[in-house]
Amino acid sequence: MSVIVSGRISQLLFLLVYSLLVIYGIYRSVVQKKIPHIRQPAAIKALEEAVGRCVEMGKPMLFQTGIGDVSTEGVTHMAMLSVLGYTSKLAAQKDAKFIVSTPSPTLFPMAEAITREAYVAAGKADKFSVDTVRYLSDQQMAYCSAVMQLVKEEKIAANVQIGFFQAENLITLEAAKDAGAINIGGAYRMLRIPDMAIGCDFFLIGEEVFAAGAFCSQEPFQLGSLLGQDMNKWIALAIIILGTVLTALGSNVLIQALRM
Amino acid sequence: MRKTATLQKIGYRKIIYLLVLLSATIPMLYPIGLPVIVTKQTQDLYEYIEKLPSGSNVAIEFAAYAGMYPDAQAATRAGLIHLFRRPLNIVLWHTTADGPMLLSGEMKYVKMGNRVYGKDHVFLPYVAGSEATTAALGTNIRGVFKSDSYGTPIDQIPLMKDINKAEDFAVILVMASAGGNEEWAVRQWMIPHHIPVGAYTISITYPMLIPYWRAGSVIGMTNGVRGGAEYEALIGSPGPGLRRTDVMSSVSLLYVALIVVANVEMMREKRPKQ
Amino acid sequence: MSKTLKGKELPILVMWIVVLIVFSSYFFGGSTLESAFKTLTVDWAIIITNIAIVVGSLALMQRSITLARREKSDKVDRFMQIWTVVLAVILFIIGTTLGIKSNIYSWIYNYILLPSWQTVYTLIIFFMATASYRAYRANNKYAVVLLISGVLVLMRNAPVGASIWSGFQDIGSWVLDVVNLSGSRAIMIGAMIGAISLLIKILTGREKILGE
Numbered sequence: 001m002s003v004i005v006s007g008r009i010s011q012l013l014f015l016l017v018y019s020l021l022v023i024y025g026i027y028r029s030v031v032q033k034k035i036p037h038i039r040q041p042a043a044i045k046a047l048e049e050a051v052g053r054c055v056e057m058g059k060p061m062l063f064q065t066g067i068g069d070v071s072t073e074g075v076t077h078m079a080m081l082s083v084l085g086y087t088s089k090l091a092a093q094k095d096a097k098f099i100v101s102t103p104s105p106t107l108f109p110m111a112e113a114i115t116r117e118a119y120v121a122a123g124k125a126d127k128f129s130v131d132t133v134r135y136l137s138d139q140q141m142a143y144c145s146a147v148m149q150l151v152k153e154e155k156i157a158a159n160v161q162i163g164f165f166q167a168e169n170l171i172t173l174e175a176a177k178d179a180g181a182i183n184i185g186g187a188y189r190m191l192r193i194p195d196m197a198i199g200c201d202f203f204l205i206g207e208e209v210f211a212a213g214a215f216c217s218q219e220p221f222q223l224g225s226l227l228g229q230d231m232n233k234w235i236a237l238a239i240i241i242l243g244t245v246l247t248a249l250g251s252n253v254l255i256q257a258l259r260m
Numbered sequence: 261m262r263k264t265a266t267l268q269k270i271g272y273r274k275i276i277y278l279l280v281l282l283s284a285t286i287p288m289l290y291p292i293g294l295p296v297i298v299t300k301q302t303q304d305l306y307e308y309i310e311k312l313p314s315g316s317n318v319a320i321e322f323a324a325y326a327g328m329y330p331d332a333q334a335a336t337r338a339g340l341i342h343l344f345r346r347p348l349n350i351v352l353w354h355t356t357a358d359g360p361m362l363l364s365g366e367m368k369y370v371k372m373g374n375r376v377y378g379k380d381h382v383f384l385p386y387v388a389g390s391e392a393t394t395a396a397l398g399t400n401i402r403g404v405f406k407s408d409s410y411g412t413p414i415d416q417i418p419l420m421k422d423i424n425k426a427e428d429f430a431v432i433l434v435m436a437s438a439g440g441n442e443e444w445a446v447r448q449w450m451i452p453h454h455i456p457v458g459a460y461t462i463s464i465t466y467p468m469l470i471p472y473w474r475a476g477s478v479i480g481m482t483n484g485v486r487g488g489a490e491y492e493a494l495i496g497s498p499g500p501g502l503r504r505t506d507v508m509s510s511v512s513l514l515y516v517a518l519i520v521v522a523n524v525e526m527m528r529e530k531r532p533k534q
Numbered sequence: 535m536s537k538t539l540k541g542k543e544l545p546i547l548v549m550w551i552v553v554l555i556v557f558s559s560y561f562f563g564g565s566t567l568e569s570a571f572k573t574l575t576v577d578w579a580i581i582i583t584n585i586a587i588v589v590g591s592l593a594l595m596q597r598s599i600t601l602a603r604r605e606k607s608d609k610v611d612r613f614m615q616i617w618t619v620v621l622a623v624i625l626f627i628i629g630t631t632l633g634i635k636s637n638i639y640s641w642i643y644n645y646i647l648l649p650s651w652q653t654v655y656t657l658i659i660f661f662m663a664t665a666s667y668r669a670y671r672a673n674n675k676y677a678v679v680l681l682i683s684g685v686l687v688l689m690r691n692a693p694v695g696a697s698i699w700s701g702f703q704d705i706g707s708w709v710l711d712v713v714n715l716s717g718s719r720a721i722m723i724g725a726m727i728g729a730i731s732l733l734i735k736i737l738t739g740r741e742k743i744l745g746e
């Protein structure tokens with residue numbers, strides 16, 4: 001009797017290989033001090049510019065945490081919280097008015113804690129108020145209406161939407177555009193990438209959202225993990241090419257191996 | 261100068277909104293009735309359901325969100341009519357809080373015929389959670405649901421006597437999902453348990469499911485309102501889908517016109533002034 | 535004790551336990567692990583969701599009351615803030631005492647809530663129109679590709695497309711079934727690899743979400 005459930009052996013193997021490569025990337029960067037040079041996406045650079053724009057125009061920046069519970073889309077929310085920490089620190093340092101809106105009751109305390117911490121770390125604890133982080137509604141369309149009103153009332157100059165969004169995504173992006181704000185977005189779901197592509201001035205696609213924390217912090221540990229991620233992508237590409245060639249030649253060895 | 265100031269004052273947005281309003285309203289009042297070509301994905305889904313042997317167990321994950329429901333309503337209603345028309349055993353559960361209310365609205369259009377609740381169809385209640393819940397249902401339904409929507413213990417329901425896991429079903433159908441539930445079903449029912457997945461879904465989710473359809477993990481799917489209209493045409497039961505296709509056509513033509521106008525304006529602006 | 539609770543170590547330990555249970559139940563199976571998996575992911579998800587609803591509702595009410603009491607709020611604002619709180623309480627009472635299948639709850643749901651939500655959703659068609667006008671411009675070669683593929687898929691989806699030219703159906707389907715397919719797969723694979731990397735960073739406590 002097999003210890004590993006049938007049909008999942010190759011999956012376990014891939015998971016182990018991928019994890020080891022990420023760990024290797026981190027080891028190479030932190031211990032061996034061979035820090036990889038990583039191209040920073042335009043969306044991350046734009047965050048700093050967006051904060052500067054808000055300060056110049058005297059208008060606030062809106063950061064939307066994204067919809068859904070931590071229990072349903074935890075990984076994306078974790079990535080978003082990294083960006084929130086970075087952005088709120090920037091906003092606190094430059095004295096920009098910063099508003100965080102969230103439709104998730106589970107994300108609300110997390111977002112509040114991270115934003116408050118950023119303000120305290122920047123020495124601007126007095127600038128953080130109960131109005132900084134706003135829980136609007138967990139109903140998608142009610143949240144959407146509330147954001148549209150918020151955007152118009154507060155006259156925001158920059159709107160950040162990196163994380164997990166649903167149909168309200170396009171509406172809130174266009175509402176922000178209508179108010180004259182620049183949009184910085186990021187989505188890993190295929191559904192939302194077209195919305196981001198047409199609604200945002202800068203955006204992160206796919207795995208860039210998960211790597212956003214690394215892009216923001218530029219720490220060796222984080223950059224090393226990006227190296228591991230890229231090595232994994234090369235492996236995936238090699239498997240795809242090998243599989244294409246083998247299948248074209250009439251062999252299904254690789255397919256059988258992947259189904260193990 | 262005065263003309264430019266007036267146009268700027270009105271703003272292009274208001275003109276566009278007015279055009280959208282007209283292009284959506286006029287076909288509703290004066291429908292044209294353009295024919296709908298059935299796509300392969302919808303055809304595959306229909307044929308799979310049609311060819312299921314009598315007495316097959318069908319699992320339905322009803323994942324409807326109230327806000328987005330109009331996009332999936334036509335396909336969902338047509339799908340339910342088709343499924344209940346065929347001699348299949350249906351087990352349905354909800355993964356959204358809006359599901360029970362929306363389903364009760366759709367069931368008014370479904371002819372039950374000789375169906376007996378508890379013997380050939382069961383409605384299980386709403387369960388919160390996500391992919392983990394889908395995974396748990398695939399291994400042990402009784403671990404998640406103790407009773408049906410009416411409070412009857414699950415062990416007292418005749419249909420559920422031999423049903424407790426994914427392998428007891430011929431197919432799982434995800435209805436009216438806002439996106440994501442289909443992927444969960446593929447990962448947690450198709451890959452580990454080899455149960456095919458079908459989707460009656462919104463138009464935004466449709467392109468995302470094409471890789472799965474190509475790979476054979478998803479047996480077929482509908483594409484929002486248009487998919488609903490196609491499915492209505494296949495089952496011979498006109499409904500909201502076929503009524504809305506003219507609106508879809510006119511608004512799509514408006515979008516193309518706006519794109520053309522925008523690009524013409526852009527080229528005019530780029531042309532060097534003489 | 536409070537230092538342990540406030541520190542990063544406890545959340546990381548809890549995460550490790552959960553991850554090990556979830557992974558082990560998937561790869562190694564077994565009734566004990568599956569039961570633990572179900573308890574963690576389904577039972578606790580239900581508990582957390584229900585608590586979250588209560589926390590969220592209370593937070594929303596508190597905010598509404600705070601806004602209503604602000605001096606700079608005008609009368610209409612104050613009235614709306616208080617009214618929404620009152621309405622929420624009334625609906626809660628109706629839902630819990632009469633049940634969600636009662637006539638009055640069904641009426642409120644079908645004739646007030648549902649149309650409101652669906653109306654906001656249909657705003658998408660207006661915003662898509664303005665987005666089409668604003669964003670679909672052939673500024674560079676990538677924009678041209680986006681523009682052409684977007685129009686082809688749009689005409690493929692619209693029933694009128696086939697009436698104008700039958701080629702829209704075939705070419706649009708090709709764009710969706712071949713071009714979109716390859717792009718989708720690439721993004722999905724990249725995203726899943728990124729998720730594994732993020733998981734490792736979270737498990738090692740190096741992701742900033744757990745504090746400095």
